[in-house]
Amino acid sequence: MATANFSPALRAPASSRPYTKANRGYGKRSSPNQRPAHADDFMLLPERERYIAGYVDHLPDGAAMDIKSLAKSIPLYGQMAVGSALRALGVAGHLRYAQCRVEERGQVRWVTRTFWSRTARDNEWWDAFLEAENNRASQEAAATTVPQLPPQVPTEAPAPQTDAESPAPVTPAEPATQPTSPAPVPVVPQQRTPDPTPGHPTPAYLALAQLGRIEPRLPLSATDCTALEPLAAQWFARGVDADYLTHALTSGLPAQVGSPIGLVRRRLHDKIPPHLPTTPTPATPGSPVRRLMMECTGCGTPGPSEALPDGLCRTCRKPDPDAASEQATGANAERNVHSLVAELRGMLKHP
Structure with missing residues (x-):
């Protein structure tokens, strides 16, 4: 007796080989407040998008989610198919790319972050989420820029001795008329920082x-x-x-020194390098430095979230008229070929 499969979503086959890990700090980043995994996840998506979404959803955080890594791990689809599927998943509200500002050793660079959500989110939710991530990244950067010095414990000065605490004076054996020489003042050596020794070099x-x-x-x-x-x-x-x-x-050394x-x-x-300030340059009032900026899922163009609805820029949202005309022409030609073949088959049936 055959058993019917009630799961509408295609599941990626279990693989024993390890997944591709991204560099530390990169890769998949799951968004918060997701619903638990269920069999009907991604059932409204097309077949290819369901398959790739199921595979990505089972990846742990930190796994590589770029097009090349996914195409290498999923042998059913190539890089172009995976790229188109990721773009469709972004439009459906499951995926967003964002460029993050990272400062290391006085250098500023932008890296791409990948955020994934099993639950489909609308544009307003993604805008609020990226704004919260931007505030958190700014607070972390400010905390790492300003070093926290350890608290200094004040040292208490020794209390002066009172007459009650000072020892009683000893009466000298010599007569009071004999002059006494003053006691020499002890010289306290001044403390200085010890020079670096070969055992503790700088x-x-x-x-x-x-x-x-x-x-x-x-x-x-x-x-x-x-x-x-x-x-x-x-x-x-x-x-x-x-x-x-x-x-x-x-x-650039000469041949002989x-x-x-x-x-x-x-x-x-x-060749001494220039002195870089340890504190960041203050931004213009009213224009805070953004450390997180959304990136177009199709072409990678960065921009504010309100300018990239559904994760796509204006160019990627508008279909190419030439491509649309070529697709229509190809569809018409395909229909004409099918009709011609049908007519030829009908003619062969007649005596």
């Missing part, structure tokens, strides 16, 4: 000490590293790391 000292192993033409002795350490420390104070310093000192310490000292003076 990052600047380490970068200079390893310079000769990376570039044999720049061997520096321990005395040379100690003399050049203050200059290299200025580079680290301006936000660069050891790799940046080493590349700046070793690039007569005085390694002289060349390194000259480059530390001449």
Whole structure:
């Protein structure tokens, strides 16, 4: 007895191979307040979109959701079919792309975030969700920009001794008429910051000490590293790391270096990077810096959410007239061919 399948949505086959993981911080991001998974999810979508939506919905957060990764994991459809399906899922309210502003080591770049929702959402819900994500990203960036210094515990000054607490004076054995010399005042040595020892070198000292192993033409002795350490420390104070310093000192060297310490000292003076402010530049009043901006699902054009209804820009929403005419012409030609074949078959039936 055959058993009927009441599930209208096509499910992706279970695969034992691991899914493709995206880089840390990228990949699939599930939206909040979704309904539990059910058999009738995505049943209103076409067959191809149902299949791809079911596969994407079973992926964990952090899995790669780009077109190439999905086409590689789903052998039934190629990259063009997957791209068209993702665009349709965006129009249906299950998918949104957004560009996020990321600041690392004084550099600003934009990366693409992918948000997925099993429950179909309208444009108003996505606008409110992206606005909340934008506020959260701005708060996180402000928290990481301003360093939190540890609270300083004030040290209490020693209380002066009172007459009751001070010891009783001892009567000298000599007569009072004999003059006594004043007691010498003890000299308290001034505390100073200890110089870095070879057991605890600074990052600047380490970068200079390893310079000769990376570039044999720049061997520096321990005395040379100690003399050049203050200059290299200025580079680290301006936000660069050891790799940046080493590349700046070793690039474009002559064939022979007569005085390694002289060349390194000259480059530390001449190639010192500019001083970048540690606090972000204040924005113009009334125009806050947006750290999250929606991206068109079709062409990837960034813009505000109100300018991208259904996740599509104006160009992608309007159909191409040439493509529409070509599709209509092809459909008419296909109908003409079918009618011609039907007529030929009818003629062959007559004696």
